[in-house]
Amino acid sequence: MLVLTRKLNESIQIGDNIEITILSVQGDQIKLGINAPKEVEVHRKEIYVSIQESNSEAASTLPNVLDILKSTSKNLK
CATH class of the missing domain: 1.20.5 (Single alpha-helices involved in coiled-coils or other helix-helix interfaces)
Known part of the structure; x- marks a missing residue:
């Protein structure tokens, strides 16, 4: 398992077309934004x-x- 540390508004890129962005952090919860092609189920x-x-x-x-x-x-x- 790859473990990465990211801060608010930072992203992780998976391949050429999937991007995960940290949108907010509140206590022990984070909100992620996932930008992926429509044919990729999330x-x-x-x-x-x-x-x-x-x-x-x-x-x-x-x-x-x-x-x-x-x-x-x-x-x-």
Whole structure:
């Protein structure tokens, strides 16, 4: 893990097209501004984890749905 120290209004550049700027510092909280291309998804970690869990759950449900459809299709013949 790379650890950097930044002050208010200073930035971190990631690659050619992602910039993270320190917007404010209040107590133990900081506000970050993230400038990234629209095709780059930016989420808080807990939201990202939730999305991944939902996607995983949906993917595991799909084979069951396919089995049900196959068996229903066979019963209709």
